[in-house]
Amino acid sequence: MAVPQAKVDALAARIAGLSFEREGWLGAARVEALSRLSSMGLPGKRDEYWRYTDPTDLIQPRTATAALFDAGDEPPVFDAIDRITLVFVDGVFDAAASDDPALAGVEITRLSQAPDLHWARDLYGVLEARGQSPVQRPLAALATAFATDGLLIRVTGKAAKPVSLVYRHDSETSDAILHHCVRLDPGAELTLLESGPGAARFTTAMEVEVADGARFHHVRVQGRDHQRRAATHVFARLGAESLFKSFTLTANGVLTRNEVVLELAGDDGVAHVAGAAMGDGAFHHDDTVFITHDAERCESRQVFKKVLKHGAVGVFQGKILVKQGAQKTDGYQISQSLLLDEDCQFLAKPELEIYADDVKCSHGSTSGAIDETALFYLRSRGVPLRSAQALLVLAFLAEAIGEIEDELIVEDIRQRLENWLARHEY
Template sequence: MRKDAGRDSTTAERLAALDLPTGGFTAPARAAALARFREMGLPGRRDEYWRFTDPAPLNATSAPEAALFTGLVEPQLFGERDRIVLTFVDGEFDPAQSSPNVAAEGLEISRLAEADRVDLHWAQGLYGVLEAAGQRPVPRPFAALNTAAASDGVLIRATGKVDRPVHLIYVHADTQSDAILHHCVRVEAGAELTVLETGPAAARFSKVMEVDVADGGRFHHIRAQGRDHSRRAITHIFARLGAEALFKSFTLTANGVLTRNEAVITLAGDGAVAHVAGAALGDGATGAFHHDDTVFVTHEAEGCESRQVFKKVLRNGAVGVFQGKILVRQGAQKTDGYQISQSLLLDEDSQFLAKPELEIYADDVKCSHGSTTGAIDETALFYLRSRGVPREEAQSLLVLSFLADAIAEIEDEGLQAEIVGRLENWLARRRKG
């Protein structure tokens, strides 16, 4: 990033407005992250990876006000399953809305704010480590800022096959809240874990999740970012996969004036598999919508597979952004890399901006990428209507059809069905106007 005086002063102001924890075991990581952040500075529109998304609301010293979404009461997503719940209200842990007992077979959970009072913790080798590694070649200043400034988070370690998913619920209750959470997840060799995340979290939400999946470990991540229209979110997932490890992440985003979800995934062990997918729906009629998926997958080992499947449904001036890269390092032979980003524009006012990239330094690889923008298929629409399905309902079915490939990346059929249910409700509400 270019250094300039303007950037330095906004960066300094941003930091001055924050209450930076000194940390216990995270102290060295926080100090290093702070230095990294100062060096990088806050991003601007002239930076290569911020051309399509204006970082100004994220750069501001305080969170821009965000109205609460109160119009609709829906049952808690994933609420019917047996799971371990940790609830954060505007970034603050709420024991009353959390599981009293977070212990489970093969699972260790602690809260960052509590664990950070001591100098020793298993997460010491992880906190800020994958984030730091993920700063090259593309700087991610908000992730460094997060590592330095996170007030809390969850440290999860799976040592076996964990049957109950860990569900992080993010409640937004204060119109001016500015939450910064940092999670660390370590899935030990051969272990398996599912992490669910739901809710808007805050007026402005910064979140980093570092995920280290050891050899043969399996990690599943399903997230829904709530329905608040005016909330803003900048999130990062940094993942490192060992040999034969599996990483699958799916994100549903409906509404949100600003969302930037970054995923930085490194396939470090032979035969690792990483799938990252997203379905985003925005309707400018009910509030501005800007959604940005920025993904960077690095193949460092042999015989790994990566898939990026991102779908966006946009209307009434909604904006979708996709910046996705596959980097295949020298020696990462037999790589199978796939990337698809597609948008369905329901009118002519909406916009999809895509920047797919491949960078390959090995000669025996299979990599493909595709990006498309399209409208509703008129032939399919007529087919459905000729069977008696009214136009608006037929259009909803075709939206679900368009999103199907992304949703199919969720392995658990029950979780898939719950996500589809939310989508159906979202679409039905828009049909009623």
């Protein structure tokens, strides 16, 4: 199908100022990505998967400005975690602020150094390209084609400590595009942490290959900046008996679109994706998840919770596709919103598509207010109204937070949620 002229023009305008590198294997991958992107055009409001989220601010040639944000005396995210920290400021790698990336069991290289790594050649743009069907994700192709930097992380054993990517936002008009690749060799294990807003506008893609028996933990905190915009994509392919667990906390942000595309390609794989989003006022948060079961006895869970008030909008588009032959699939999906007043909105589109006959798939979606009966019960025991409300909000989020395995990280996330609740009136 021909791309409408308006989309062609929009794409031309969007990429006009971006530098494009054609050299080497990376250049070849970028050329292919640009070709994919040109055949799709940028997302538009009429696209099936953009009906609930207006992509305008994500695609316009220049980003809207985003005022810098001061988190006050709240300690940096993951501060208490022993980790290797790699810092990007407005999408530019900051070597001085970063740790030495030497870590037993892990090899870390920067994309901008265009190293000739076989594993990266086989991964860069590959999972993103696979993830373009049946749902198009043009902004991911944009990230593949135009990323100015990113990290290529190969995990050969059990990583000695988590790798933490910190994305600082230091310019009101920064427009950052990053692309990371992570490859976990058979039996390897890594915890990858991501934190911070990234830029005024942040467009990212991350491709993760989890080989047989490997374990990948991903915890992301998207920063408290109110005005930033973000379009992120995680593509992962899981081998046999592997594990993938991802959790994202989003508190604030005028526009966030987090896409996760997972493929369970080997038998007995486990994939869990979870998110907690806290929105007050001008807040639009969209989780778009697509999980494909293409092997036997795999388990997938999607647990997304949103707490909304003062006109905040939450979107969930989650799909489980069970291919023919993916017998004994165990798929679970829940998306829930807690609406703290009557102005906010939660839009959910759960989808199941199943071609195997021996599977267990369940999905649910709810929107509701704080349970008044539970609130009274707590208060009747002496718990003050605000504390009782906070306790119930945390209880609502518990299932999503429960997807994080590391207790220290759980504690960090819980503390941030409590701080958020203490800062916001409801």
